[in-house]
Amino acid sequence: MELDKPISIAVILFIILVLSFYLVMPKYEEFQGLLTELGRKEAEFIGKDAYFIEVTRVHKELMLYKDNLEKIDIALPKKFSLATVLNFINKKSSENGIIMQGISVGKGNAVGTDTGVREIDLSLQLFGSYTSLEKFINILENSARLIEGEHISFSIATPTIENPVPQQSYPISLQLKVYSY
Numbered sequence: 432m433e434l435d436k437p438i439s440i441a442v443i444l445f446i447i448l449v450l451s452f453y454l455v456m457p458k459y460e461e462f463q464g465l466l467t468e469l470g471r472k473e474a475e476f477i478g479k480d481a482y483f484i485e486v487t488r489v490h491k492e493l494m495l496y497k498d499n500l501e502k503i504d505i506a507l508p509k510k511f512s513l514a515t516v517l518n519f520i521n522k523k524s525s526e527n528g529i530i531m532q533g534i535s536v537g538k539g540n541a542v543g544t545d546t547g548v549r550e551i552d553l554s555l556q557l558f559g560s561y562t563s564l565e566k567f568i569n570i571l572e573n574s575a576r577l578i579e580g581e582h583i584s585f586s587i588a589t590p591t592i593e594n595p596v597p598q599q600s601y602p603i604s605l606q607l608k609v610y611s612y
Contacts, residue, residue: 502575513551516609519576520555527566529559532602550608552581557603564603577610 493500517534524531537552557564564585571578585603 516551516553516576519574520553520571520607523570523574524555524557524559524567527559527570528563529557529567529603532556532558548610550610553607553609555603555605555607557605558600559603560600571607579608579610581606581608 513536520534521531533556535554537554557567559567568580568583571580583603583605585601587601
């Protein structure tokens with residue numbers, strides 16, 4: 432049994448074609464899928480690279496304003512500590528010749544509905560001179576912390592025959608609002 436050469440060549444070519452279709456095509460499709468995935472990953476990488484370059488640029492720009500940002504953090508701290516505020520007030524009052532006799536802390540209230548800012552009322556009982564009080568209030572106003580004076584009152588005793596010299600120091604009542612997040 433002898434096969435005809437053209438028929439055997441045609442059969443062999445047909446078998447090669449069928450085998451390549453079933454063996455090579457799946458690998459080719461897998462290769463195309465991998466190329467598509469590679470392109471998607473490259474685009475994702477380029478996007479992330481651009482994002483990190485932008486974040487680095489913004490970070491460097493923010494570092495130029497580092498001192499101002501720290502002042503904002505001091506002015507409106509995220510975690511409010513009454514001890515640090517009272518320590519600050521006590522330190523500044525004693526530096527200016529004012530004696531702190533008493534402190535009462537009111538309830539913290541939210542300022543607005545969506546701001547997240549809270550205000551805490553403080554009532555201070557102080558003793559000192561008018562010039563010391565003026566310096567103390569100036570320091571509170573110029574401090575980085577957001578402290579707002581609400582009410583101040585003091586009483587001066589009128590000179591009498593027994594004590595004709597006017598009083599140099601007197602009791603002072605000062606009410607403040609301190610703000611925080």
